[in-house]
Amino acid sequence: MxxxxxxxxxxxxxxxxxxxxxxxxxxxxxxxxxxxxxxxxxxxxxxxxxxxxxxxxxGKQDEILCDGNANSQGLTHFCLWVEDLNTEVARLRELGTEFLMKNNEFIYYVENGSLCKIKAPEGTIVELRDNKGI
Missing domain, CATH: 3.10.180.10 (2,3-Dihydroxybiphenyl 1,2-Dioxygenase, domain 1)
Known part of the structure; x- marks a missing residue:
């Protein structure tokens, strides 16, 4: 390859x-x-x-793009690695960023680290992750 x-x-x-x-x-x-x-x-x-x-x-001139569906096939999010997730979440919350919470938490633990998800104005979900735990 x-x-x-x-x-x-x-x-x-x-x-x-x-x-x-x-x-x-x-x-x-x-x-x-x-x-x-x-x-x-x-x-x-x-x-x-x-x-x-x-x-x-x-979109092309005079074209209104329709929203994606989180339950559709294809790309559902992309991930950015951050050095310190707690600091980044605090900074983004201060800026009024829309978070996708899980169990009423901004940051949650998954296998191999902690993460959070935020939503861009056009609807793209951006995952932020580090490996420090909660």
Missing amino acids: VESFVHHLCIQTNTYIETLKFYTERLGFKVVQESPDFHGRNFNTWIQLGDFYIELQT
């Missing part, structure tokens, strides 16, 4: 400005390239965190 790695995910959104702010201001991505009027879309933007990219794009 040829060596490979994950380069990017593509996320489409009806809430471009809010979604871009979420990933850049809350999760620390940086804008690499923002292309307005991209092949019938208002925007196609590349954002980067380390070696990982998200291609963030609006």
